[in-house]
Every structure is written in C-alpha cells, then in structure tokens.
Amino acid sequence: METLIRLCDVCKVYNPGENEVRALDHVNLNIDVGEFVAIVGHSGSGKSTLMNMLGCLDTPTSGDYELHGREVLKLTDNELSEIRNEEIGFIFQGFNLIANLNAVDNVELPLIYRGIGKKERRKLAGEALEKVGLGARMNHKPSEMSGGQQQRVAIARAIASGPPVILADEPTGNLDSKSSREILGILRGLYESGRTVILITHDDDIARQVKRVIRIEDGKIEADYQNEENEEDEGDVQEA
Numbered sequence: 117m118e119t120l121i122r123l124c125d126v127c128k129v130y131n132p133g134e135n136e137v138r139a140l141d142h143v144n145l146n147i148d149v150g151e152f153v154a155i156v157g158h159s160g161s162g163k164s165t166l167m168n169m170l171g172c173l174d175t176p177t178s179g180d181y182e183l184h185g186r187e188v189l190k191l192t193d194n195e196l197s198e199i200r201n202e203e204i205g206f207i208f209q210g211f212n213l214i215a216n217l218n219a220v221d222n223v224e225l226p227l228i229y230r231g232i233g234k235k236e237r238r239k240l241a242g243e244a245l246e247k248v249g250l251g252a253r254m255n256h257k258p259s260e261m262s263g264g265q266q267q268r269v270a271i272a273r274a275i276a277s278g279p280p281v282i283l284a285d286e287p288t289g290n291l292d293s294k295s296s297r298e299i300l301g302i303l304r305g306l307y308e309s310g311r312t313v314i315l316i317t318h319d320d321d322i323a324r325q326v327k328r329v330i331r332i333e334d335g336k337i338e339a340d341y342q343n344e345e346n347e348e349d350e351g352d353v354q355e356a
C-alpha cells in the first residue's frame with residue numbers, strides 16, 4: 117500500500133513551561149492511501165490537535181510528519197496552503213457555512229479561491245450537492261435546512277473540487293442519530309469511491325462502523341485495530 121501519512125514521534129505542546137499541555141505525546145502513526153479510519157477519544161484527548169496536524173493547519177512542536185512523501189515541516193506556508201486547498205477536504209462539527217449564502221453558493225466558495233470559472237464552479241457544486249442528496253436544496257440558506265442537511269452541504273463543499281483526502285472533525289457531534297447515520301453513510305461512500313477518509317469522533321457507536329480505529333488518550337495512541345466487517349460494509353446483510 118502507498119503511505120499517505122507518516123507521523124514519527126510527534127509532540128504538540130501548548131504553553132511550554134509551567135502550564136504546558138502535552139496535547140500530542142510521542143505519536144507514531146501510519147495511514148495508507150485509501151483507508152477509512154476513525155480517530156476516537158474523549159474530549160480533551162488531543163483529537164482536534166491531531167486533525168489540525170494531519171491537515172497541515174498546525175505544525176508539531178517536535179517530531180516528523182510526512183504527507184505523501186513530503187516532509188511537512190520543510191514546506192513553506194504557501195506550499196502548505198496549496199496542499200490544504202488541493203488535497204484535503206475539511207469537515208467540521210459546526211458546519212461553518214456562511215449564513216447569508218444559499219447551499220450552492222456555499223459549496224462554490226472554495227472553488228472561487230481555486231480560480232475555477234463561474235460555469236465550471238456551478239457544475240462542480242451542483243454535482244457535489246447531488247452526491248450528498250441535496251440536489252433539490254441548492255437555493256436554500258443554512259437557516260432553512262436541518263442540521264443534517266447543513267452538514268451535507270458542508271460535505272459537498274469539502275468534496276466539490278475532488279480532494280483525495282477527507283478530514284472530518286466530529287462531523288456528527290451536533291446531529292441526531294438518524295442524521296449521524298446518513299453522514300456516516302456519505303463518508304463511507306467517499307471511502308468506497310477511493311478517497312482516504314479520516315473521521316474524528318468521541319462516539320464509540322460511530323467508531324464501531326469504521327474499518328480501522330485509532331484510540332487516543334492524553335495525547336497518546338492507546339490502540340489501533342481493525343473492526344470486523346460489519347453490516348454497513350456489506351450493505352444488505354442484516355444479521356449482526
């Protein structure tokens with residue numbers, strides 16, 4: 117398998133000195149291209165710190181991070197933002213949609229920054245919204261949609277430009293269980309279509325439905341295992 121992510125002895129220390137918080141404590145981790153991974157841990161365990169690191173939004177205090185063969189610590193800010201724009205789709209718990217823009221305009225926004233022309237943008241945004249089942253909601257504003265629908269818009273925004281990696285930080289944290297299942301189903305579909313999907317959650321029920329689980333506690337990786345193939349993987353198999 118082709119390695120996507122290689123963290124080697126990575127530490128992240130906030131407020132170095134007396135009140136320091138070791139949010140990541142000597143983390144070693146490999147993730148291959150095309151994996152579906154859940155990173156699970158309690159609140160404060162270091163999940164978001166890890167996601168920010170993986171997504172090149174933050175850099176380690178010490179250790180090495182290689183993303184697809186590139187040493188992240190050696191890249192310039194411009195190179196890092198290029199990687200974020202072109203290779204990673206981010207999904208957050210709070211959706212982070214722009215309130216006064218409708219669904220299709222929200223999805224188009226990052227495409228504007230990529231310099232994609234109006235007509236192509238509209239096409240990509242429309243396709244992404246269709247993919248998350250919101251083809252009929254293109255002109256709705258966030259306030260006119262449920263939480264689950266808003267998160268689907270946020271997923272459409274993250275995938276519109278076709279990034280090979282999806283990073284989702286507690287994407288179901290604000291959602292009821294039915295919407296959570298829908299969001300998980302969409303993420304699974306992205307994985308099945310060949311993307312690498314890294315899902316951060318504090319919810320064990322969600323983690324049980326993801327192929328590989330990495331447990332983090334106090335900034336340390338406590339476990340890393342594969343779930344048995346389950347009914348979600350098989351689609352129509354009912355028995356547990």
Ligand SMILES: Nc1ncnc2c1ncn2[C@@H]1O[C@H](COP(=O)(O)OP(=O)(O)O)[C@@H](O)[C@H]1O
Binds near residue numbers: 130131139164165166
């Ligand atoms: N910017 C920051 N400054 C200081 N401490 C932080 C900062 N961000 C996170 N922390 C601390 O680092 C630890 C891990 O936080 P975080 O990665 O947000 O955990 P999680 O996402 O699992 O809830 C926590 O103790 C948190 O209080």
Ligand SMILES: [Mg+2]
Binds near residue numbers: 164165
């Ligand atoms: Mg968090």
